[in-house]
Amino acid sequence: GAGVSQSPRYKVAKRGQDVALRCDPISGHVSLFWYQQALGQGPEFLTYFQNEAQLDKSGLPSDRFFAERPEGSVSTLKIQRTQQEDSAVYLCASSLRGQGNYEQYFGPGTRLTVT
Amino acid sequence: DAKTTQPTSMDCAEGRAANLPCNHSTISGNEYVYWYRQIHSQGPQYIIHGLKNNETNEMASLIITEDRKSSTLILPHATLRDTAVYYCIAIFGNEKLTFGTGTRLTIIP
Numbered sequence: 001g002a003g004v005s006q007s008p009r010y011k012v013a014k015r016g017q018d019v020a021l022r023c024d025p026i027s028g029h030v031s032l033f034w035y036q037q038a039l040g041q042g043p044e045f046l047t048y049f050q051n052e053a054q055l056d057k058s059g060l061p062s063d064r065f066f067a068e069r070p071e072g073s074v075s076t077l078k079i080q081r082t083q084q085e086d087s088a089v090y091l092c093a094s095s096l097r098g099q100g101n102y103e104q105y106f107g108p109g110t111r112l113t114v115t
Numbered sequence: 116d117a118k119t120t121q122p123t124s125m126d127c128a129e130g131r132a133a134n135l136p137c138n139h140s141t142i143s144g145n146e147y148v149y150w151y152r153q154i155h156s157q158g159p160q161y162i163i164h165g166l167k168n169n170e171t172n173e174m175a176s177l178i179i180t181e182d183r184k185s186s187t188l189i190l191p192h193a194t195l196r197d198t199a200v201y202y203c204i205a206i207f208g209n210e211k212l213t214f215g216t217g218t219r220l221t222i223i224p
Binding site for chain 2 (some may be wrong): 004056095
């Protein structure tokens, strides 16, 4: 079946522009996660949804970052007034929720470059 | 979640078994050990997980020591496509994954 898809795959933004990154999770997956991966580093958690509820946004680096999942399916990560330090790969993952189940399915990521 | 420690990099000859160690000496009794890998320019991919017993699936085997303070991921017959960064994660309850920097495994032809 179809995996997690993300769009766009690549985004170049000028400093100060707003960007919106889209994630289409696997159909039926309750949980959705966003991670940020800087060059040469492992992915770092940003935020987590269970259906439409945002249960954890502790990893969002500033109030310029905002995520939503209004109908419990597609999610959008928005970054306002982009800065150079926002340049990274943004990964989305989804999972079936279940006790002891931490298997997450990742999309290919969106590479954001802020110039 | 318990901190994990992995070697920064390893090499393995193609066709040989690749053994990737992970130290998780502060792991608690209910924390699982999960392994993911990330091939260049792709998202991470789940490999295998375990709690106490050794586990095997079509991709790999996971050996967890009896005291659960360390584990080893084994790729039995490494191919060039196994070149990737491998992450060992200890997790329970908190659904977010903490990746660390992982082990960069290079398969040598």
